[in-house]
Amino acid sequence: MKKIGSIVVFICSIVSVYAQVDFDRPEAFLFERKNRLLKEVDSTDSDQETVSTKNKTFSLEKEKEYKAYFSAYGSGYINSNAITNSFIKAYLYTKSYIDSDLKQQQVDRLKKSNSIGVDLKAGIYGQHTFKKIRVEAGLNYRDFYSSQYSADAYKLAFYGNSMYAGQTASLDPMSMYNVNYQTIYLGVKKTVGKKQNIQLGARLGFVRGGRLQRIHSKNLSLYTANDGSYLTLNGKFDVAYTDDSTYSAVPSMNGAGLTSDYFFSIKGKQSELAIELLDVGFVRWNDVATYKGDGSYTYDGIAIDNIIGGNGIVLDPVNLATIFENMGIHKTVKDVTYMLPSTVHVSYYRHLSPKVTITGGVRQQFVHGYIPKIYGKLAYYLKKDFVLIPTLSYGGFGRADVELGIAKSFSEHLLVSANLMWFEYLVAPSKTSGQGMSVAFSYYF
């Protein structure tokens, strides 16, 4: 378990994540999206395939053909519009003491609505071509977390509620969604159209649900009595979680479901427009502990029947259930169904010259706190088998981010690629948010 944890930490510490089939992953620039422009040629010289731009004509490299393709990948991502990289470092990596300055650093960046998200993925998959149809199968692991919270919520968590004596702390917005699941899937891709330039694909997978933790609320607030004699929680909320008695990177199975991915692209000689819809599915969770409330709930201490009676002063550890019960919020255990955090992604690239390809796109995840992420990439080919891909983006769980992709092919069969989002973490950790990395090793023949 410790090894698994270490691996996850490692990935988590370097990560920016994409789905394993994202069109704009770095290795794609040496494979599916490889810049095939070779050299400028005379337009009359036409014994080889060419493509013409406004002013120039380029000969084209023959499109790569392969029978099979295998890939192993891992990726991680954490980003926030408020929490700094310094805080993330102290909280996640060094597990150190979070001092007043660090807490205040976050307060200075807090907004009315704040968000943080983590997406960890790892998997293997392979493709094989049968009569122009690519059949794909793979295994995928995912641990996804997102939350949206108010500035007061942060202060309550890291400063305590004493500062709110006689006041109401606003907990609106307040949401959280954490799912851990594993997928085994099978898919197909086929090229269609008169020009054979349209690619369609879909995958269907079985989901093994591991862990669910979910909070959904509306207009939530907490009032602390001036003398501390009671706390009152107001608003509507719904808390649900599977067995959380022990933490595990791969929890025992607590549910099952289905997931699917869909692809569409239209391709020209030097450009492509792609649309993908990922992780469209659900999990039916079993035996989910649920606390629901809509109204006003007061906690005024743990009742002891008679302190000088038979049992004396005996106060067992207080937990979520104890508090909720004290407030009159009772637990129910039932099976529930929740959708997986889905993603829609649109991207477009164009090869400008044999050394330069530009890409733009927008990605949206359908979870609270995520805003559309717009990005632009510039793929610069140092060699035809070695490309650097700097990226600028804005949105998601964070705001503006800088990334650097790198991909290298070896022996016309092996591809190694990575995408690094370390720049902000290294340069200005106390003023920036977001870090991550993806790595992939692929082999084709």
Place this chain on the structure above:
Amino acid sequence: MKIYIKAVVGILFIAGIHFSCKREFEKPRWDTKVLAPLVKSKLTIRDIIKDSTQVETEVDHSISLVNRQQIFTYTIDSLVSLEAPQFKRTVKLSSLVLSDQTITRAISLGQIALQLKNQGNPLGDQIILAGKLGFPIPFPGVNDITAGPISIDISQFFKTADLLSGQMIVSVKNGLPLTISNLQFSLNNNTPPSVITTQTFTNILPSTTQSKTQDLSGKTIGSTIDASIDDMDIAPGTVIIDTSDALLLTLSISNIKVFSATAIFPEQEVVNETSNVELIGLNNVELTETIIRQGTVHADVYSTAEDTVRFTYEIPAATKNGQTFKFDAVVPPAPANGTSHVVFDTDFSGYLMDLTGTDGTKYNTFYNVLKGKINYTGRLVHLSLDDSLDMTLTLVDPKPSYIKGYLGEDALDVGPGNIDVNIFKNISATTLDFSSAAIDIVFENALGIPAEATLDNLTAYNSKTGANVSLTGTPVNQSYPIAPATEGGGFPVSVQSTIDLSTGSNAISLLNILPDKFSYAGIFQFNPAGKVGNPHTDFAYSGVDLKAFLDIKIPLSVIAANMVLSDTAAFDIPALKTAGFQEGKFNLLVWNGFPFDVKVDMRFLDQYGVQVDSIITTNTILAAPIDAGGKVVSSKYSVVSFQLSAAEVNTLTNLATQVVFTARFDTKPVNTHVSIYDDYSIDFKLVGDMNIQVNSGQ
């Protein structure tokens, strides 16, 4: 601390962060300041006085302290014992009777002729020859014929018998064609040889019978008798001689009683006795009836008889479900010259036993019947009038469930003895003045016996202060009647008698020293008027007793100054152990509904009773105001504050196992008796304003 972590942080606030941060590799820390209620509780007078039997609510809802301590109890088993003497009997066979028997033997003319021939008498050959002729011939007559001895087997009667009495009838039927003018014959016992009888018959005509009776008293007879014709004379005549013609000799024995015999005996009665048994150790108690709650009849039997002895023991006066107490037992045959031994136990519980004897005029007496017999078995056995049956019958551990009669005049010395009183166990006071109090001795008599009680001494002690006060005044050395219980529907109805020790005495002085012990001495007398006029109608049942109690009742209307109530309670707060408590101020918010000012201190003890820490408060929990009627109008709110450091909390959570509360009370207004009502309560809530270092891994 967990309250804070989970309640404030984990749940209400960035729940998401803390959900996800349960991972073992994530344990960042940070400081927070938490203001939250920790525990709350409510105490009524019934919570403060743990023993609910010590609190009594009056009609006006005021509270009285009551305390009842048992002084003594007296049960049915204390009153009487149903011990009965052992019933021992050694019985011998009073008589041994043998059945009447008859045996017939024929002595033919041919047998006689052969004996004559053998004796050298020519008449023998002549008779044999004449017997072959088949026609009448003149028979000259013969004298002095002798014959025998001829053995007669009588083993079908007995092998041997020593006869006490009996008779033998000897009959002779003349089957010869001639008159026997004289017949003299004898019967002799074969072994040992002895003459049983010698008889003479004359003129026995043909086909006629003559009989003689012989007394057999004192005779010893074996299984073989020898019959001899000592002298027979046959008259002359002309007749056909037939050697098969014979004399028929019939022996009949009857009315045989033996001293001993080896015989097939008919049924013999061994014992049949009816006798009274009187219970012992009852002194002047005269019981007329009882129901047995428990007990066993134990029979121990030895027999020398070589035959099975069956006996029946019966107590006709003891009945259960309409059946008398009776049991049958079988004693197997003793070996030759030996003894057989058997033991029988029969449950005697549940029997109603009349104790007036066989004639209904006695007391403490029941009668029993013992019967024993030897059945006819068809087997040859040896019995003797020396054979004996030793029987011992014991009533084992009998206890009554009910007794009736005159139950005696027991006089009991009650005490000197001590009883502990814990009503003031945890209380001390500089000033404590009850507006009133009552001390009674209460008798709950479920025994149907009149009695009388006299209190010689009652002294209260406070072992902490050393103070003691003895009761003086009217109640001391005065006899008080204790009424008997009544009986209804087969059950006793207890009657309560009370001796008021408060009237005409200094009883309240005994209570003002907050006693923890009373000593007492007195006398208790049953049936003080004696038997005169007592129709033997006293009764007692098991399971219900005569009990005497010392009752104390103190209406909680009191003036108290510095009244200290201390108590010890278990202390275990694992909820704080895992929290990152740094330091904090704690406020005890109190809503006091009692008309007392209160100061509370807490001392914490480890498992060995050693103090490890304490919380001494300086603030006073103010008394609730009372109205003109003396009742609390509304609760009074007070705040009691105290500080705790991390080290102190660490000590409390790791070492303390008990907390000793010490509450000091002062009634308000001063010098005014204030009453306590059952709806008074004190509500409190402990609020922590704490510096907590959160460790998100916990």
